[in-house]
Amino acid sequence: MKWCNFFNKISLILQALGCAVLYFLIEAICRHSFTEAWIYMTTKPLVFAYNAAFIFTTMLIVYLFRKRIFWRIFVGSLWLFLGIVNGVLLLNRVTPFTGPDVKNLTDGLSIAKKYLTHTQMIIGAVLLGIAVLILLIILIRSPKYRGKLKYKVNIPLVLVGVLAFGGITQLALEKRVLSNYFGNIAIAYEDYGYPYCLATTIFNTGISAPRDYSKSEIKRIEKSEENLPETKEGSHPNILFLQLESFFDPTLVNYLELSEDPIPNFRKLMKEYSSGYYKVPSVGAGTANTEFESITGMSLHYFGPGEYPYKSILKETTCESAPYVLKNLGYTAHAVHNNEANFYGRRSIFPNLGFDTFTSAEYMKDENQKNSLGWTKDSVLTDEIIKCLDSTEGPDYVYTISVQGHGDYPSEPVLENPEITVSGAPTDELNNKWEYYVNQIHEMDNFVKELTDRLADYPEDVVLVMYGDHLPTMGLTVEDVENKYLFQTEYVMWDNFGLKKKKENLAAYQMAAEVMDRVGIHEGNVFKYHQARRNTKNYQVDLETLQYDLLYGKQYTYDGENPFERTKMRMGIYDTTLDSIQVVSETDHTYYIQGTNFTPSSQVKINGEWYDTVYVNPTKLIITGKELDDFDRLLVVQRSNSSTRKAMTKSHDRAVYALLADSKWKLDSEKGSSDTGSMEETDTALETESTEDSGEENSTDNQ
Structure with missing residues (x-):
C-alpha cells in the first residue's frame, strides 16, 4: 500500500516517462531502426519532447477512471498500434500513414490486402486477437484506484492540460519548431514526428473560412476582374500540358560533375521560347499536387499540410478547372498517363475535373517499353498525344503526365553502358542514383525533341507547356542547388504559330491562366482572377477567399450552385472491338481472338473467369486451354498492370459469331462500359480484386 500511495503521488512523472519511452519505440518502428530513432531524439529534442507530450496529453483521460492501469495500457496500445501500422506501410510505400488512410479504416481488410500476404494477414489477425484478449484480462483483473475521484477537480485539470498543450503547439509553430506546411510529406514525418503529423493530416484539412468571407467580399473580388478584355472570337489553338516526372536541370546541383549536358533539347527550347522557373508545391514527391495546381489554378498553400485534394475534396465534388472552362469554347479535354489508370486514384478523380477521355498505360500498345525500374518510357507518349489531337475536329486540351523519371533511384549500378557518367556526389551510392536519374531524364529530353518535331508540322495551332513536377528524391538542400530554392523546376512554353517570347x-x-491569356482566352473565375490580379495588392489573400468559396463555402461565385457536372469520361481514345475467333488447335484448345486496338494489358475473361492471354499485336490475342462452348460469354478487358482494378474496354454493341468444330455458336460480346458518369457507374465498369487508389502507395517512391 505504501508503494501504491507513493506511485500515485508521482503518477504524472511516471506517466510522462512512460510516454517518452513509448514514443521512442513508435519512432523506432516507423523508422525501422532504433539507431535512427536515437539520432532523431538527440538531434531534435524539442520535437521529440513535443510528440511525447502529445501522447501524454491523450493519456490524461486516465485520471477520470478508477482502473487507471488499464486505461494507460489501452491508450498506449492504440498509439503503439498506429506506430506498427505506419511501420508496415513504410515497408511497402514511401507515403506514411495519413489522415486519408484513417478515413479508410472501415475498409481495413481491403487496405491490408494491398500490403500483406495472406499468411501475414492471418498472423496479424492472431496477434491482434491475442492483444484484445490480454486487454480484456487486464480490464477484469487490473486494480482500481481506491482514492476519491474528484471530478470537479480532475475534469478541469484535464481540460487545462489539453489547453496548455494547444498553447505549446501554437508556440512551437511560431518558433518554427514545427511546421504546418508539408512540401514532402514523407520528410515532414521524419522531421516533425509521427503523432503530430498524423494528427495534422487528420484534422487540418481543406481550406479554413477566411475571416471576412461573405457574398459582398466575393462580389468585390469579381469586380476587380472587370478590366479584362473579352475572349478573342474565332478558332483557338490546341493547348497541351506535359508534366515531366522529377525533371529538372542537374547542372544546377553544385557538387555534380556530368560527362555531358543531359537536357540539351530542353535547354535549347528555353532559349528560343517563353521559359522560366516553375514554382511547385512539393519537393521529391507530390506529382498529383503539382498536377492539381496546373489544372485548376488553385494554390495548395491554403490546404492542410501534406493534403492531396485528389484524396479529399475531389472525391466528393467537381471542381472548376481548365477542362471545364475550355469545353465551353468547344474544346475536348484529354488526359494521358503512361502508368496505370488508378495511380493517385486518377480514374475516379479526372471525371470531377471535367476530362472527356483518359488514356492510361493499359490503353497504350507500347506500354511494355520499360526502363530499368519498370516504369514505362515517356517516348510512348508522342503517338498518344497526337491521337488525342487527331480524334476531334475542334481544339483539344491535352494534359499529359509522364512517369519515366520516377524513383526510387538505385544505389547500385544498373545501367551497363550509361550514355552519361556522373561523379562528385558525397558517396558512391548517391553517384549511382544520380547517374541512373540523369540518363533517364536524358531519354526524356530526347522525347521532348521528338514530340516538338512532330507538333511543329501539325496542321493546327498548338501551344505546349512542358515542366518538371518536382525535384527528384535525392536529399537535396538549398545549399546544394545553384538557385537556392527547392520548390521549383523549369518550364518552356513552346508553340508552332509564333507567340512572343517572354522570360518569366x-x-x-x-500557368493555365497565363497560357489562356497569351492566346486571348479570358474565361473561368480562377483563371480570370490570376490574369487580372497577379502581382497586385492582396493577391494571395483574395485568392484564398475565392478558393474557399468555390470548394468549401456557399459558392457565391456560382450564385449558390455548382455548375459543373461530373463528366462521363471514357477510357482510351478508340474502342476496343471483338471481331472474330479462329481455332488454331483443337487438341489444346488454342484460339486467335481477332479485333482492334488491343494492347499488352488486354486479357480475356470467359464466363467471369480470367484466362492467360498472349498479346500478339493490336489486332490479335491468343488464348489456350479452354474449349469454347455455345453461348460462352467472352470479354476482352484492359487489365491493370498491378493487381488492383481492371478497366473494362468498350466493344461493339453487337453479338459476334464464329464457326467452331462444324457447329455454329454465339459469342456474347456485350458492351463493357468505360463510362464513369457516377461513382456507381464507375464501380460496375471495373473488375475489382482489391481496394481502389493504388496511387503512389504501390510505388517505391512517392510520385
Whole structure:
C-alpha cells in the first residue's frame, strides 16, 4: 500500500516517462531502426519532447477512471498500434500513414490486402486477437484506484492540460519548431514526428473560412476582374500540358560533375521560347499536387499540410478547372498517363475535373517499353498525344503526365553502358542514383525533341507547356542547388504559330491562366482572377477567399450552385472491338481472338473467369486451354498492370459469331462500359480484386 500511495503521488512523472519511452519505440518502428530513432531524439529534442507530450496529453483521460492501469495500457496500445501500422506501410510505400488512410479504416481488410500476404494477414489477425484478449484480462483483473475521484477537480485539470498543450503547439509553430506546411510529406514525418503529423493530416484539412468571407467580399473580388478584355472570337489553338516526372536541370546541383549536358533539347527550347522557373508545391514527391495546381489554378498553400485534394475534396465534388472552362469554347479535354489508370486514384478523380477521355498505360500498345525500374518510357507518349489531337475536329486540351523519371533511384549500378557518367556526389551510392536519374531524364529530353518535331508540322495551332513536377528524391538542400530554392523546376512554353517570347517565373497555379491569356482566352473565375490580379495588392489573400468559396463555402461565385457536372469520361481514345475467333488447335484448345486496338494489358475473361492471354499485336490475342462452348460469354478487358482494378474496354454493341468444330455458336460480346458518369457507374465498369487508389502507395517512391 505504501508503494501504491507513493506511485500515485508521482503518477504524472511516471506517466510522462512512460510516454517518452513509448514514443521512442513508435519512432523506432516507423523508422525501422532504433539507431535512427536515437539520432532523431538527440538531434531534435524539442520535437521529440513535443510528440511525447502529445501522447501524454491523450493519456490524461486516465485520471477520470478508477482502473487507471488499464486505461494507460489501452491508450498506449492504440498509439503503439498506429506506430506498427505506419511501420508496415513504410515497408511497402514511401507515403506514411495519413489522415486519408484513417478515413479508410472501415475498409481495413481491403487496405491490408494491398500490403500483406495472406499468411501475414492471418498472423496479424492472431496477434491482434491475442492483444484484445490480454486487454480484456487486464480490464477484469487490473486494480482500481481506491482514492476519491474528484471530478470537479480532475475534469478541469484535464481540460487545462489539453489547453496548455494547444498553447505549446501554437508556440512551437511560431518558433518554427514545427511546421504546418508539408512540401514532402514523407520528410515532414521524419522531421516533425509521427503523432503530430498524423494528427495534422487528420484534422487540418481543406481550406479554413477566411475571416471576412461573405457574398459582398466575393462580389468585390469579381469586380476587380472587370478590366479584362473579352475572349478573342474565332478558332483557338490546341493547348497541351506535359508534366515531366522529377525533371529538372542537374547542372544546377553544385557538387555534380556530368560527362555531358543531359537536357540539351530542353535547354535549347528555353532559349528560343517563353521559359522560366516553375514554382511547385512539393519537393521529391507530390506529382498529383503539382498536377492539381496546373489544372485548376488553385494554390495548395491554403490546404492542410501534406493534403492531396485528389484524396479529399475531389472525391466528393467537381471542381472548376481548365477542362471545364475550355469545353465551353468547344474544346475536348484529354488526359494521358503512361502508368496505370488508378495511380493517385486518377480514374475516379479526372471525371470531377471535367476530362472527356483518359488514356492510361493499359490503353497504350507500347506500354511494355520499360526502363530499368519498370516504369514505362515517356517516348510512348508522342503517338498518344497526337491521337488525342487527331480524334476531334475542334481544339483539344491535352494534359499529359509522364512517369519515366520516377524513383526510387538505385544505389547500385544498373545501367551497363550509361550514355552519361556522373561523379562528385558525397558517396558512391548517391553517384549511382544520380547517374541512373540523369540518363533517364536524358531519354526524356530526347522525347521532348521528338514530340516538338512532330507538333511543329501539325496542321493546327498548338501551344505546349512542358515542366518538371518536382525535384527528384535525392536529399537535396538549398545549399546544394545553384538557385537556392527547392520548390521549383523549369518550364518552356513552346508553340508552332509564333507567340512572343517572354522570360518569366510562374507558379504552377498561374500557368493555365497565363497560357489562356497569351492566346486571348479570358474565361473561368480562377483563371480570370490570376490574369487580372497577379502581382497586385492582396493577391494571395483574395485568392484564398475565392478558393474557399468555390470548394468549401456557399459558392457565391456560382450564385449558390455548382455548375459543373461530373463528366462521363471514357477510357482510351478508340474502342476496343471483338471481331472474330479462329481455332488454331483443337487438341489444346488454342484460339486467335481477332479485333482492334488491343494492347499488352488486354486479357480475356470467359464466363467471369480470367484466362492467360498472349498479346500478339493490336489486332490479335491468343488464348489456350479452354474449349469454347455455345453461348460462352467472352470479354476482352484492359487489365491493370498491378493487381488492383481492371478497366473494362468498350466493344461493339453487337453479338459476334464464329464457326467452331462444324457447329455454329454465339459469342456474347456485350458492351463493357468505360463510362464513369457516377461513382456507381464507375464501380460496375471495373473488375475489382482489391481496394481502389493504388496511387503512389504501390510505388517505391512517392510520385
